[in-house]
Amino acid sequence: MSTTYDVIIIGGGIMGCSSAFQLAKRGLKVALFDKNNIGDSPSGKSSAIIRQHYSNELTARMALHSLRIFQDFEERIGGECGFTQTGFVVVVDAKDMVGLEANVALQRKLGIQTELLDVKALQDIMPGINTEGLVAVAYESDSGYADPYLTVNAYAQAAIREGVTIFREKEVTAIRFKSGRVVGVNSLAETFDAPIVINCAGAWGAQVAKFAGIEAPIDSCRVQVAFFRRPSGQEAAHPVVADFINATYFRSETGGLTLVGLIDPAEADAIVDPDKYKEYMDDDFLLDVGERLIVRYPAMELSQSTGGYASLYAITPDWHPVVDEVPQGSGFYICSGFSGHGFKLGPAVGLMVADMVSGNDDPIFDPQMFRFDRFSEGKLIRGQYEYSIVG
Numbered sequence: 111m112s113t114t115y116d117v118i119i120i121g122g123g124i125m126g127c128s129s130a131f132q133l134a135k136r137g138l139k140v141a142l143f144d145k146n147n148i149g150d151s152p153s154g155k156s157s158a159i160i161r162q163h164y165s166n167e168l169t170a171r172m173a174l175h176s177l178r179i180f181q182d183f184e185e186r187i188g189g190e191c192g193f194t195q196t197g198f199v200v201v202v203d204a205k206d207m208v209g210l211e212a213n214v215a216l217q218r219k220l221g222i223q224t225e226l227l228d229v230k231a232l233q234d235i236m237p238g239i240n241t242e243g244l245v246a247v248a249y250e251s252d253s254g255y256a257d258p259y260l261t262v263n264a265y266a267q268a269a270i271r272e273g274v275t276i277f278r279e280k281e282v283t284a285i286r287f288k289s290g291r292v293v294g295v296n297s298l299a300e301t302f303d304a305p306i307v308i309n310c311a312g313a314w315g316a317q318v319a320k321f322a323g324i325e326a327p328i329d330s331c332r333v334q335v336a337f338f339r340r341p342s343g344q345e346a347a348h349p350v351v352a353d354f355i356n357a358t359y360f361r362s363e364t365g366g367l368t369l370v371g372l373i374d375p376a377e378a379d380a381i382v383d384p385d386k387y388k389e390y391m392d393d394d395f396l397l398d399v400g401e402r403l404i405v406r407y408p409a410m411e412l413s414q415s416t417g418g419y420a421s422l423y424a425i426t427p428d429w430h431p432v433v434d435e436v437p438q439g440s441g442f443y444i445c446s447g448f449s450g451h452g453f454k455l456g457p458a459v460g461l462m463v464a465d466m467v468s469g470n471d472d473p474i475f476d477p478q479m480f481r482f483d484r485f486s487e488g489k490l491i492r493g494q495y496e497y498s499i500v501g
């Protein structure tokens with residue numbers, strides 16, 4: 111088998127697989143390496159909420175583009191992504207009202223189907239929701255969630271159909287350079303050559319950047335989700351809710367379940383070794399999110415816990431990724447650090463990476479906002495909310 115490629119991608123989460131697919135569609139010979147299996151990654155364990163509520167035009171446009179792909183996945187990518195349209199609701203208190211209204215105005219300008227709701231309209235959409243303390247509500251009827259495991263594997267299969275070679279359970283252990291330009295990677299004693307190497311290693315992004323002698327501000331942070339079986343009489347699916355007041359999000363899951371997680375900047379404090387962390391859920395997390403869920407959605411009071419798990423966010427100082435060639439002209443690219451909101455952007459990120467690598471001067475999504483140097487320049491990306499946690 112030839113070991114020379116145009117592009118080598120390290121990491122087979124959604125970013126690696128989507129990028130591989132798009133690059134191969136442009137005629138490049140691509141190899142993708144993952145040290146685990148496809149779908150075992152944090153991408154495969156994502157809550158996979160697909161919404162378009164973002165504070166920046168670029169990310170909102172990327173979310174809208176990606177939503178269209180999720181809606182028409184079989185036709186445009188092939189295979190299944192399990193997209194389920196339930197609608198998406200954001201609820202905030204006075205502190206975030208101006209930010210929410212600004213986001214909705216931005217999104218509407220971009221053609222996103224979203225609106226501000228009054229309390230009565232929210233109760234019509236989601237009977238049983240507790241509206242106490244809510245000052246402003248935004249709603250997106252088109253949004254919902256996908257099946258993350260199916261999505262990542264469908265992208266991997268689509269990439270393979272385009273000619274990508276996927277090496278599973280093969281860890282990249284070194285990146286080789288000659289005169290400042292990348293020439294390939296090693297996997298233990300094996301060598302593979304390419305003039306372009308892309309770090310799509312997510313929570314391992316800093317580790318892989320170190321192979322290239324780069325200190326990337328990407329922390330690997332442990333986050334948890336819990337599941338609850340909806341009680342009798344409440345079996346019907348409900349919209350996705352981002353509850354800024356109780357710092358939680360929750361969505362329906364197949365099998366009559368509701369999945370709950372936190373929107374809490376403190377999650378960035380839970381830095382762990384991505385190869386050695388507790389993958390099961392803590393008991394106190396279950397109690398905490400269970401209580402927060404009931405406050406917003408009292409109908410869940412008689413629900414039953416059905417477990418949960420922990421996975422990893424790849425968090426940067428502004429909760430936005432690095433998508434850049436580092437250093438310029440080296441052929442080494444970083445596409446990591448998507449924090450807690452990258453899954454839904456995956457389809458658009460593949461296009462962004464393909465445009466960047468192929469030197470397109472007029473890219474569909476300009477990666478400039480995600481450049482590496484913004485951290486050293488102190489020019490972090492800011493959202494409308496107190497924290498940039500949701501982008």
Ligand SMILES: Cc1cc2nc3c(=O)[nH]c(=O)nc-3n(C[C@H](O)[C@H](O)[C@H](O)COP(=O)(O)OP(=O)(O)OC[C@H]3O[C@@H](n4cnc5c(N)ncnc54)[C@H](O)[C@@H]3O)c2cc1C
Nearest residue numbers: 121123124125145151153156157159282312448452453454
């Ligand atoms: C619990 C949870 C809930 C989330 N909820 C949402 C949500 O609702 N909506 C949303 O949009 N986003 C959400 N996210 C965030 C989103 O899932 C991530 O931003 C996105 O999946 C990151 O994808 P990735 O491809 O960058 O990285 P990953 O999925 O982490 O993939 C990186 C891959 O690199 C591989 N790798 C690492 N080092 C090496 C090496 N040396 N050699 C070979 N392979 C290597 C790893 O094995 C891994 O498979 C959530 C994330 C989590 C964990």
